[in-house]
Amino acid sequence: MASEKIIPVTIEDEMKSSYIDYSMSVIVSRALPDVRDGLKPVHRRALYGMSDLGMLHNRNYKKSARIVGEVLGKYHPHGDSAVYDSIVRMVQDFSLRYPLVDGQGNFGSIDGDSAAAMRYTEVRMQRISEELLTDINKDTVDFQDNFDDTLTEPTVLPAMLPNLLLNGASGIAVGMATNMAPHNINEVIDGTVAVLDDPEIETDDLMKHITAPDFPTGGIIYGYEGVKEAYHTGRGKITMRARANVEELRGNREQIVITEIPYQVNKSTLIEKMARLVQDEKITEISEIRDESDREGLRVVIVLKRNSNAGVVLNQLYKYTQMQQTFGVINLALVKGRPKVMPLKELIERFIEHRIEVIIRRTIYDLDQAEARAHILEGLKIALDNLDEVIKTIRAANNPQEANKELRRKFALTDIQAKAILDMRLQKLTGLEREKVDQEYRDIVDKISEFRSILSNRDQQKGIIKDELLQLQDRYGDERRTEVIYSADDFSVEDMIADEDVVVTISNKGFIKRMPVSGYRRQRRGGKGMKGTTTKDDEYVEHLFVATNHNYILFFTEKGNCYWLKVYEIPEGSRLARGRAIVNLIDIDKDDSIKTFVPVKTLEDEEYINSHSIIMATKEGQVKKTLLEAYSRPRRDGIIAINIREGDSLLEAALTDGESNIILANKKGRAIRFHEEEARDMGRNTSGVRGMNLGKNNELVDMVVIKNTHEATVLAISENGYGKRSLVDDYREQSRGGKGVITLKVTPKTGNLIALKEVSDNDDLMVITERGKVIRMQCKGIRTMGRNTQGVRIMRLDDDGKIAAITRVVNEDADETDNVG
Numbered sequence: 001m002a003s004e005k006i007i008p009v010t011i012e013d014e015m016k017s018s019y020i021d022y023s024m025s026v027i028v029s030r031a032l033p034d035v036r037d038g039l040k041p042v043h044r045r046a047l048y049g050m051s052d053l054g055m056l057h058n059r060n061y062k063k064s065a066r067i068v069g070e071v072l073g074k075y076h077p078h079g080d081s082a083v084y085d086s087i088v089r090m091v092q093d094f095s096l097r098y099p100l101v102d103g104q105g106n107f108g109s110i111d112g113d114s115a116a117a118m119r120y121t122e123v124r125m126q127r128i129s130e131e132l133l134t135d136i137n138k139d140t141v142d143f144q145d146n147f148d149d150t151l152t153e154p155t156v157l158p159a160m161l162p163n164l165l166l167n168g169a170s171g172i173a174v175g176m177a178t179n180m181a182p183h184n185i186n187e188v189i190d191g192t193v194a195v196l197d198d199p200e201i202e203t204d205d206l207m208k209h210i211t212a213p214d215f216p217t218g219g220i221i222y223g224y225e226g227v228k229e230a231y232h233t234g235r236g237k238i239t240m241r242a243r244a245n246v247e248e249l250r251g252n253r254e255q256i257v258i259t260e261i262p263y264q265v266n267k268s269t270l271i272e273k274m275a276r277l278v279q280d281e282k283i284t285e286i287s288e289i290r291d292e293s294d295r296e297g298l299r300v301v302i303v304l305k306r307n308s309n310a311g312v313v314l315n316q317l318y319k320y321t322q323m324q325q326t327f328g329v330i331n332l333a334l335v336k337g338r339p340k341v342m343p344l345k346e347l348i349e350r351f352i353e354h355r356i357e358v359i360i361r362r363t364i365y366d367l368d369q370a371e372a373r374a375h376i377l378e379g380l381k382i383a384l385d386n387l388d389e390v391i392k393t394i395r396a397a398n399n400p401q402e403a404n405k406e407l408r409r410k411f412a413l414t415d416i417q418a419k420a421i422l423d424m425r426l427q428k429l430t431g432l433e434r435e436k437v438d439q440e441y442r443d444i445v446d447k448i449s450e451f452r453s454i455l456s457n458r459d460q461q462k463g464i465i466k467d468e469l470l471q472l473q474d475r476y477g478d479e480r481r482t483e484v485i486y487s488a489d490d491f492s493v494e495d496m497i498a499d500e501d502v503v504v505t506i507s508n509k510g511f512i513k514r515m516p517v518s519g520y521r522r523q524r525r526g527g528k529g530m531k532g533t534t535t536k537d538d539e540y541v542e543h544l545f546v547a548t549n550h551n552y553i554l555f556f557t558e559k560g561n562c563y564w565l566k567v568y569e570i571p572e573g574s575r576l577a578r579g580r581a582i583v584n585l586i587d588i589d590k591d592d593s594i595k596t597f598v599p600v601k602t603l604e605d606e607e608y609i610n611s612h613s614i615i616m617a618t619k620e621g622q623v624k625k626t627l628l629e630a631y632s633r634p635r636r637d638g639i640i641a642i643n644i645r646e647g648d649s650l651l652e653a654a655l656t657d658g659e660s661n662i663i664l665a666n667k668k669g670r671a672i673r674f675h676e677e678e679a680r681d682m683g684r685n686t687s688g689v690r691g692m693n694l695g696k697n698n699e700l701v702d703m704v705v706i707k708n709t710h711e712a713t714v715l716a717i718s719e720n721g722y723g724k725r726s727l728v729d730d731y732r733e734q735s736r737g738g739k740g741v742i743t744l745k746v747t748p749k750t751g752n753l754i755a756l757k758e759v760s761d762n763d764d765l766m767v768i769t770e771r772g773k774v775i776r777m778q779c780k781g782i783r784t785m786g787r788n789t790q791g792v793r794i795m796r797l798d799d800d801g802k803i804a805a806i807t808r809v810v811n812e813d814a815d816e817t818d819n820v821g
Contacts, residue, residue, distance in 0.1 A: 035350040047132065050067055104121065164333060187209055189470070203232050214480050217298075219243055226239060234341040241324050266322075271291055366447070370448050514570045547567050595649065610629050619648055639684065689736070760779065
């Protein structure tokens with residue numbers, strides 16, 4: 001058509017302006033709550049619509065579909081599911097700390113079940129949501145036209161309560177998101193009163209009133225730093241944990257009972273995850289999981305296998321499931337139509353500003369109403385004081401209009417006063433009624449004075465806010481549901497586990513377990529031993545060592561990699577148990593295997609990790625020393641500890657303190673002793689230096705780190721069960737790289753040297769054969785003799801049996817009880 005006008009616009013400009021319009025619409029009209037009433041438009045419209053329909057807390061329920069239709073038709077031109085889903089969430093006591101809608105019917109569950117269709121459910125307002133709408137008809141808030149300009153709706157609710165803090169909010173806008181935590185009403189009101197009393201209050205002092213979020217599902221806030229950060233800056237990460245209790249059962253068994261879970265965690269998904277972990281053998285100590293939740297509350301029972309450690313299982317559940325969850329706080333809300341991230345104090349200040357405005361507007365409205373009534377009462381008083389003349393004037397008039405005119409002329413009345421006199425009922429002429437008019441006038445005058453006083457006095461306005469809040473606190477106040485553990489250290493799983501000595505065994509097939517040291521009875525030298533582990537024909541215990549539950553263990557593989565584990569994380573097993581596959585505990589490569597272990601006291605103490613080193617030896621005679629500090633940052637997928645040359649493999653690793661002597665022994669019975677300073681500190685990603693000259697057809701079999709060289713003795717053991725104890729001083733100190741001296745005469749009868757260990761009279765000796773038999777005996781039963789001898793039989797072996805591993809165990813009765821570096 002000729003009248004059309006086409007304006008060319010570049011697509012970039014059009015997209016930019018359109019997208020900005022869209023994003024602002026989402027931010028302001030959909031996704032973010034208003035800082036004043038804590039509601040998004042859809043929630044505000046739903047509550048206002050229910051209020052309009054008279055669906056108060058003490059009235060009958062009405063069908064949800066009715067309120068959805070009301071909100072859609074009048075205020076919210078979007079999908080019905082958007083409105084109904086919002087109403088459903090306002091009903092759920094596991095979603096909102098203080099539900100705003102009272103529902104009847106199926107409104108979903110903590111298992112993620114969806115609500116019934118809106119035609120089946122019924123709703124009405126909760127009493128607390130009525131407090132958000134109090135005085136809305138007193139011109140306390142601005143109204144705007146609805147989508148078709150036929151009605152008006154409030155832009156914000158008067159909100160007597162700081163709903164944004166009470167129920168929190170979550171929403172994703174365009175380029176921004178909000179995630180605000182719910183709080184306890186007693187604490188929030190105490191905090192708001194504190195800000196009213198002292199506007200200069202510091203956030204730290206405010207946090208004495210509002211300690212932390214209070215989630216509807218309870219649980220535990222684990223550590224306080226995230227809460228502090230969120231309250232000071234408006235952003236922070238809060239760690240939540242499920243509440244779990246350990247109950248004892250018959251037969252030396254325990255069960256974990258979960259009664260509260262972190263906020264917004266789906267219970268059935270949580271249980272499925274636990275079952276999958278058991279199925280995948282990530283957690284092996286669980287025998288049964290039952291969901292016993294009912295109307296009384298949540299209850300998930302996890303039955304453990306016999307002799308399992310509940311503390312360890314709990315730790316694994318916190319680590320691998322949503323029993324521990326992070327709540328990322330983003331206190332983003334609309335302030336005068338603009339999104340802003342706010343710390344705790346500003347959120348309260350914005351609410352107080354809003355309430356002051358509401359009280360001023362409400363007082364102006366009440367003042368106008370009171371002055372209008374006073375004006376009428378003044379006219380009535382004039383009429384009652386001149387009653388006969390008024391009656392005469394009215395009777396003489398031909399019609400009401402003429403009467404009105406005459407009254408105004410004779411008594412100097414306004415049109416409103418004259419109308420009120422003409423509308424007055426005859427009963428007002430009685431003496432009692434006349435007294436009521438006088439009393440009402442006096443009361444109105446007092447009210448007008450009070451209203452004017454409120455409008456001119458900010459302290460009085462704050463006092464009203466304070467009084468109203470304290471009344472609401474009495475009405476709705478309840479106890480905290482979420483417990484706060486202020487320091488994560490105060491709630492450590494380690495605290496539940498005794499720090500006692502345990503024996504850790506590992507089979508050649510890679511199965512690991514820990515047992516109390518007391519599980520082995522001592523036997524005299526030469527005994528047959530007792531069965532230590534149930535193994536298959538081709539499986540035997542290859543490694544055995546002693547540590548305490550709270551120690552770290554550094555695992556070193558044949559390829560020179562290092563992995564970490566806390567001792568208590570190793571599953572406890574009986575003496576006959578096979579144990580658990582290490583590959584399920586640490587992420588080791590399939591073509592690699594654990595070769596040696598170094599228990600260390602701690603990886604957190606700076607002085608300790610910088611004064612100790614790890615020294616390693618390979619079968620080809622290489623040695624390498626690295627500061628323990630290089631291993632102080634555990635990684636699940638491990639790190640390189642030493643570069644292993646082709647054809648070589650790691651043999652042993654040990655902890656040194658800077659003053660130690662190193663003894664290397666080879667299978668042909670020779671040993672070399674040198675000071676650890678001979679091996680300088682090197683980085684992790686190196687191959688080391690030559691420790692011993694082996695010659696042909698030879699290899700290292702052991703490495704010993706000696707601290708007290710003058711009193712110490714070493715025990716050499718051959719594969720056929722012969723052993724010999726010698727003084728360390730018998731091994732003269734040499735430079736590294738030599739051939740060493742004879743430590744045990746190797747013959748066909750003795751077999752090759754298999755191990756060299758430092759021992760004392762206070763130690764016990766533990767020896768394991770390839771078939772899994774174990775013997776424990778006191779080392780003082782083995783006499784000290786010269787190093788250049790054959791030794792004595794220390795263990796009788798069955799036909800074709802050979803020794804697989806030996807270790808020393810510190811005697812519990814001895815003064816020295818610390819086995820780890």
